[in-house]
Amino acid sequence: MTLIRLILTILLPPLGVFLTVGIGGHFWLNILLTILGYIPGIVHGVWVIAKRS
Secondary structure, three states, rough: OOOHHHHHHHHHHHHHHHHOOOOOHHHHHHHHHHHHHHHHHHHHHHHHHHHOO
């Protein structure tokens, strides 16, 4: 399941974070980071998934 989340995070960072932590602070932060720049959204998404696994 973690591999699927990582792939989804690379394609659409907020989706991977949502599947990991739901709608909360990390999700909204990831949306903001993705809007500001795609790469920061990916980095944050991978960090959230790695931290929760």
